[in-house]
Amino acid sequence: MDFEDSPEEAAFRKEARDWIKANAPHDLRPWLERSPYTAVELPPGMDEVAAQKDWQRRKYDAGWACIAWPEAFGGRDASPAERLIWEQEEGLFRKLSTLFLINLGISGPTILTCGTDAQKEALLAPCVSGRHVWCQLFSEPASGSDLAGLRTKAERTGDGWTVNGQKIWTSFAHEADWGLLLARTDPKLAKHAGLTMFVLKMDSPGIEVRPIKTIHGHSEFNEVFFTDVFIPDDQRLGPVNGGWRVALTTLMNERLLAGATVDTGFDELLDFCQRFETENGRAIDDPRVKSQLAQWAVRASGLRYAALRAISLESKGEVPGPEHSIGKLVAGSMLQDIAKFALDLQAEAGLLVDADVALYAGRFQVMLMHSPATRILGGTDEILRNIIAERVLGLPGDIRVDKDIPFDEIASARA
Amino acid sequence: MDFEDSPEEAAFRKEARDWIKANAPHDLRPWLERSPYTAVELPPGMDEVAAQKDWQRRKYDAGWACIAWPEAFGGRDASPAERLIWEQEEGLFRKLSTLFLINLGISGPTILTCGTDAQKEALLAPCVSGRHVWCQLFSEPASGSDLAGLRTKAERTGDGWTVNGQKIWTSFAHEADWGLLLARTDPKLAKHAGLTMFVLKMDSPGIEVRPIKTIHGHSEFNEVFFTDVFIPDDQRLGPVNGGWRVALTTLMNERLLAGATVDTGFDELLDFCQRFETENGRAIDDPRVKSQLAQWAVRASGLRYAALRAISLESKGEVPGPEHSIGKLVAGSMLQDIAKFALDLQAEAGLLVDADVALYAGRFQVMLMHSPATRILGGTDEILRNIIAERVLGLPGDIRVDKDIPFDEIASARA
Amino acid sequence: MNFDFSDEQRELQRSARGVLEKECTTAKVRRVLEGDDGFDREIWSTIAEMGFCGAAIPEEFGGLGLGYLELCVIAEELGRALAPVPFDSTVCLFAELLKLAGSDAQKALYLPRVAEGKLIGTLAQAETRGAAAGARAAVSGGKLSGTKCPVMDGGSADIAIVVAFEEQDAAPTLFLVDLSSEGVERTAVETLDPSRKHALLRFGGAPAERLGARGEAVDILGHVYDRAAVLVAFQQVGGAERALELARDYALQRVAFGRPIGSFQAIKHMLADMFVSLTIARANTYYAAWALQSDSAELPAAAAAARVSATTAFQHCSTNNIQVHGGIGFTWEFDSHLFYRRSNLLALSLGSQSQWEAKLVDRMRTRKAV
């Protein structure tokens, strides 16, 4: 057990640190520090897409774009510990790769695992270098938690497929060059059995992207509508009707590549409580505040060390467990509770959101409005508890009334 | 809206108060005050059963034993508000009727509703007067939450029934003269359909009662074993195979007669926090303590007023809702949390349970050990949430894999 | 003993609900949320015409002279409908302050116009410590200087009751300030719930008339905050109940894995817990309504209990309403966020939950001193 670097790790860390020092856009640091959560806010007039593409390209050229990947595809076969070190050293600048979360966490690994040689050849380099932006076309209005219940159809036409339907919660769809699409190719089969995975160009005729306005006003989410969109068959990823297995690979990758950092809001709260003067002195001196802080502190540190432990297990060749599920499950409601707690300390001033009149630059107000999404996106709290119960503790799955029934019969029952 | 007595109510209250003043065993007051929860602790050498029978008898003779019942059966047709007033005035002495909880809350009302005239004639007066002690024979080791899954068999023999099987969690089985028994009379029917309700004498040959030792050592619970116990058919309550409907009546009565008082532990905690000196002054002055107290205070008062409101609705002829379920659901975990909170305040001294060295006479230590049972007996937290969700909010029942299947086929699947 | 509203009060509730369901749709709430109007004048007129603004104002001052119970019933319905109107500011705070501390002349001047819905009043108490913080509000020679923020309906109010220190006093006094006077500058500020507008008010020598005795602001406000807390608690209960209904309805209708999501215990139990919170809050608010109506010595503790439990219930129900809805729950287009916003606004607008918790315990302890 050693929470410090070995000599080799220290050398790797130095290399990473030196490169960051010489190459990162340090002038953006204050902007990145201020950017709330999922959003990236840059100086006025700066093109956010261009800035992110530039940083990704620089990393790619120096071999830092996706260090865990094979060297053949732009990586450096880095160990889990090296991945962690890089993450720590890249630090705040990771935010500048937000646009490529799908590229690096979802599409890339899926193509790497399930793509043909030709597909890898054509798609991977621009995926990692950031030349292409990718989006993920999985969720639908009627199938969120129940992903396999999706209805978007892909039907055989000539040497390809014709797609009709609607996707939702698609991040970066406006910027995306390519999409990873899961569609139903045989509604006569049971729901998991009739799905196929595709890659498609987002400028294909028949695609319409509409942004979704969320509770906090701005958002990177979109609805994507497909009307007779054609996909050549060589853009099929994996076998026909084998899409569910490919999707599982994707979702697994998502879990594998999740970083060791999960944002619980605790660091900000601790900082705020150390600075904030209440009627009775510093907030942090109040026993009520202290007790709450301690309860959140151990969750925040626990998640951090659990993620580190997962990396150690991975290093030993063990398959990581559901640490990612736990992190998101705990962090989601913590963000919400912490935001409410901080606003309560601010009392009436807590209801102000304008950054120029709000306390602590209105960060907890932003957190409050973002937090409901955290408990839902990428798996609701309820789905995550099911995952832990079933995959870790070995408890039975929920009773499935829609199992082994042709999809079109469920769908009709539904209407 | 008026939380105070009308002139008629005030007159009734005075009558009750005067009678209590003249007739209650006031010398037992300090003992009753000290008695923890479900237990009744009386002066050494005093016969607890005799003392309780005596009090019940005195109330019966003066018409206070069961005031909500019809006059014909020893009651005074009291209104819901009068019931509440009596409960408030009897106060601490209600504890002295603990032995008759089943008589008054379960058996009596069930016989009143479902019994033949002959059964009412024979059984009700001694039930209310406390001459007979009753017990309830419903739960079984393999059917707790799933009550209708019970296996104790009653088979036709001559002019009666022969019972074999086992019951559990039977309060007062040792003292009981009579029992209310739910048994399976036709295992070929679906599980709810093959049950029949009986009353039986607890001194019938073939009954064996074994006390259950619980986590807190002493307990009023028992296991009851039946070996070829004969019950004459005129002790059947309601139709053959109609027992589930009778049981529902019973359970409904249980809810109706639950008092307005639910013990959450809050009053004791508030009292303790006002007296207890910590390193930093009175516990109640600590902001952490204050915040916790407030959160529990509103639950305690909320439950109290919700029960009062249920009584008002009942007065207007409306059927009371699941207020009882809510009370037990909230109180169960509150007792546990409050006990832990108080022990935490006591720090190392909190682990002492001997009344002569423990703080606050060890009451919170007793509460800690009793509280797990509160969250389980009479409906687990989980069953209560289901009741609220289904009966109040109209949500669907859980998926039932054992519905409409002959009981003996489920049972075999089970083994 | 009767722990419920009377048939007449229930009838009032039904008619209020009927009107608000028709007039105060969430589309109207959104219009204020997304726009610059201070509040919805149509709804406000309707409410005023039904006598809601003056329900608890004595007849001699142009009100209906009904009791607080009627006002509680109305408040619950306004809360349920998320009504974008200056009810809290004008009816719960301004009018109550006048009733308690105003001279007969002041009451005669303002209360009839409040009852008619013609005058918007508010209370300007908070002084923010954010970037806009300034010197504390002070009155000298009848002129008020200082900054107040956030002020509910500060942008559209005709008049404000301002808490300020007169000359070198150690304790503050209440002042009536006409917001159309010279020396008043208003700036809109955005809050968690823009369907209820707030403003920053800057006073630079605005004429101020004393309300109540000099140095008595703290005492007067204490009493009026208790009253307002009960009325706001009813709004919170109304909002919580509606959020729970929306969640329940959606759980019955939305299908996943081939069945309604409301058939999964995770959702069932979440909704059951919301109902428990609501039941506890409702019971406490009823008791507080009685204490308010009967001017009972129980009011301070009862008001705090109502406030604490209603804040908990509304936040709980509005938050889990989003969770039950899943992804669409946090879209702008669905109404869930309207309840989430309002619940978080009301949790802060009369002082924070932790402040009320402390008040509750201090008051219980006074009551039940050992």
Added chain:
Amino acid sequence: MNFDFSDEQRELQRSARGVLEKECTTAKVRRVLEGDDGFDREIWSTIAEMGFCGAAIPEEFGGLGLGYLELCVIAEELGRALAPVPFDSTVCLFAELLKLAGSDAQKALYLPRVAEGKLIGTLAQAETRGAAAGARAAVSGGKLSGTKCPVMDGGSADIAIVVAFEEQDAAPTLFLVDLSSEGVERTAVETLDPSRKHALLRFGGAPAERLGARGEAVDILGHVYDRAAVLVAFQQVGGAERALELARDYALQRVAFGRPIGSFQAIKHMLADMFVSLTIARANTYYAAWALQSDSAELPAAAAAARVSATTAFQHCSTNNIQVHGGIGFTWEFDSHLFYRRSNLLALSLGSQSQWEAKLVDRMRTRKAV
């Protein structure tokens, strides 16, 4: 970087678990729980023979001279088995106090016998405020007077380290007191978990030998409590994991409504939340183990975080283990209450959760001063 125990440490864990599963059954735990024996001498001998008592005692004093990581691994297994032995008192407190504050002569006299399992030591610090409260412990002329309660293993310990004020000192000092001396009176006291015995000790002029410098007790205890907190946290994690396993196994086996209760989401999600608590506690204890082993400046904060999270996890898992079991969960005959008792005992025995919460924040804040 390696955030896990080594293969050798895992091997030690496996062998400890194997032995304890065989030797330290819950039947043995019950024998102590229900009887008057101070602890289970057979299990204690076995543990001592395996070197567990002296794992972290230097070789020169008869120990194995292994590190704290090994002791953590052992502690986890003892916690899992609810071992009814004086490990906390003798190994985590007495031996650690000696190691930190003892003279070479004191170490040489006692540590080898601790390592052999031949000497039971304890710490007598708390002075109850209950009915048995007396004057605070004081030493005058080398003689100790006063009352200590509760003292872990106070009934069977050979020797105690007693916190007492020497003469008129303002700060207390530690003293070694042979409990077989004249002037020591012991009374068994019952606690939440009688499988770990406690006593009330009355000292009436018992000979006392100073341990460490005069007036340094607070400082020494502070350091040793941090070490002990880490070791107890491992016991709590071990107990929590076992309670979770028992709950999970029962949920798979118990059938209601025609299916295993573990197929109901209410139970599944309850178990998932227990697993989350456990995972968080385990991660914090691992970090604390590293800080302890490497004598890092992180130890004070890490120990407090381990303590707080492990207390939460064990209480959470032991409580819900009963809930999953339903009725039989609170019978004497089922083992659930053994875990419930131990979790509540350990939650208090090194100071309360709220005290550790305050320590944690005070230490984090020192570390990350703004």
